[in-house]
Structures are given as structure tokens and as C-alpha cells.
Amino acid sequence: MNTELTTPINSNPIQIGKILCVSAIVTTLLAVGLGFVYIKNQQFAIGEQIRQTERKIQQVRAENDVLLAKVTELTSRPALQARVKSGYIAVVNITGDKIARLTPPAQATEAGTLRTAFNEVGRQ
Secondary structure (H helix, E strand, O other): OOOOOOOOOOOOOOOHHHHHHHHHHHHHHHHHHHHHHHHHHHHHHHHHHHHHHHHHHHHHHHHHHHHHHHHHHHOOHHHHHHHHHHOOOOOOOOOHHHOOOOOOOOOEOOOOOEOOOOOHHHHO
């Protein structure tokens, strides 16, 4: 018998093709997973920015409504009359000679109607 121990040449071959294939698949899956996480983080950040902008818009609209109500209140007839009575606003009567007219005053027709505007067809 042959008592020599001979190791076969290909006793434990490394299959490099399979290792490269598996590592390529794993690398691709890792890249896709990281890309997915990155996109989700971007969506969340943009969503937060949109929510903050919408809150600011609502706040500005509420402030605008408050200011419009205040303007309406201050320009109302009773408020203006109260300011005139308190002397804060001085009111002077305007006489006819102080009014500047760009066109001569319109005259009423025989029927009693006053036409302040007319077109070229009506002129003929």
C-alpha cells in the first residue's frame, strides 16, 4: 500500500465567481437600502419645511385679518365722528369755488336725466 499522504491539488477550491456574484448582490442591496433611507430623510425634512411655511402663512393671514378689522373699525363712520367730536380730526366745509373740475359740470337733459358719460355714437 501506498502510505504517502498526498493532498489533492483542488481539495478546497475557492469559488471566486460565486463570491463576486454574492458580494455584488449584497453591495447592490446595501446601496438601494441606503438610497431609500436617504430619500425618506429628504422627504421628512422637506415636509417639515412645508409645515413651517404653512404655519407662517396662517399666522400672517390671521394678523392680516386682525389688521383689516382694526382698519375697518377705525374708518367706520361712528369712529370718525367720535374723532371729529374729540378734536383729533379737524373738518372744514368745502365750498364750491375750492373744487377743481377737469371738465365742465354735466347738465341734465329735458327729461331730468343726467348723463355724465356717453360714446361717440350717442354724440351724433
